[in-house]
Amino acid sequence: MDNTSLDSRLDSVIQAPRLLVISDFDGTIADFADDPENVPVNRASIEALETLGEFPDTGAVILSGRDLATLRRLSGTRDSVELVGSHGAESTGVPVEPTAAQRQRLDAVGRRLNDLIAGHPGAAVESKPFHRVLHTRRVADRELGDRILREALELHPEGMHVSTGKCIVEFSAVSVNKGTWITGAKSRGNWDSIVFLGDDVTDEDGFRVLGDGDLGIKVGDGDTVAAGRVPDTDGVRIVLERLAAERAAHLTR
Ligand SMILES: [Mg+2]
Incomplete structure (x- = not known):
């Protein structure tokens, strides 16, 4: 247009x-x-x-x-x-609040994401009521940042919806x-x-x-x-x- x-x-x-x-x-x-x-x-x-x-x-x-x-x-x-x-x-x-089951899933994926970013300065995991979000905008090495995002996409946590954005991978407990x-x-x-x-x-x-x-x-x-x-x-x-x-x-x- x-x-x-x-x-x-x-x-x-x-x-x-x-x-x-x-x-x-x-x-x-x-x-x-x-x-x-x-x-x-x-x-x-x-x-x-x-x-x-x-x-x-x-x-x-x-x-x-x-x-x-x-x-x-x-x-x-x-x-x-x-x-x-x-x-x-x-x-x-x-x-609105997540249910106990949703909270358990969110905590579990949060732990796995924190393991993933250990030792990589600039990468961060954000906690929201219904989401855990991996951020790599502040990772100085862009290739490393992209690799961390790819690894997060391979986690496939049960019962979670996954979406991607600019330097983020987001896991959602709701659809x-x-x-x-x-x-x-x-x-x-x-x-x-x-x-x-x-x-x-x-x-x-x-x-x-x-x-x-x-x-x-x-x-x-x-x-x-x-x-x-x-x-x-x-x-x-x-x-x-x-x-x-x-x-x-x-x-x-
Ligand atoms: Mg925007």
């Missing part, structure tokens, strides 16, 4: 009776950093989402692989933006992904049109469930099933600011 057709798709979603705008967080609203607790967040993108969330018949969501508590702290959003963490397993105001969350949200909220922006492999689950009246926007390079594309997080800001401004104009017409 060239810029002209992205423009015209944006023009059409803005006119949807009920519009839901969903954005991924890392690589989409925030840029990457060596310290994942200190990523540079594009405040203008957050503000545009907050504005959209305050309009009638318009919803704004940040849907991230991060756990909900971290997502809340890093995004610092107002209540008008719904936060959804762990790829859809954790929603704002809906406290929720961004696609299943978006599908559920669409029917719960009766949304006519959904715009979803994301940069990573896990966002493809979301792009895949979008329908004709929806618009998926891939951030950056790489294969995608999304119809639209922007180059980087600043491209995301431009789209979100435009949606906020033109949705406001449309609703007052």
Whole structure:
């Protein structure tokens, strides 16, 4: 899709009776950093989402692989933006906990991952309520990092769902992904049109469930099933600011 057709798709979603705008967080609203607790967040993108969330018949969501508590702290959003963490397993105001069996599986895979990264500085295992995530972004030797990721993919822990992303392998105790969350949200909220922006492999689950009246926007390079594309997080800001401004104009017409 060239810029002209992205423009015209944006023009059409803005006119949807009920519009839901969903954005991924890392690589989409925030840029990457060596310290994942200190990523540079594009405040203008957050503000545009907050504005959209305050309009009638318009919803704004940040849907991230991060756990909900971290997502809340890093995004610092107002209540008008719904936060959804762990790829859809954790929603704002809906406290959910893994079962004892899920916790056992998570602990077991966490131990195996920690064995795998022993002696490899920079590799880390992140614990989230429903996930254990291997990170190799900070491993200086890229080949070594890739090898650790491959070894993790060979673990095949029982009863766990595996997904990959940029320098990560993630093990999930639940089968929720961004696609299943978006599908559920669409029917719960009766949304006519959904715009979803994301940069990573896990966002493809979301792009895949979008329908004709929806618009998926891939951030950056790489294969995608999304119809639209922007180059980087600043491209995301431009789209979100435009949606906020033109949705406001449309609703007052
Ligand atoms: Mg991302």
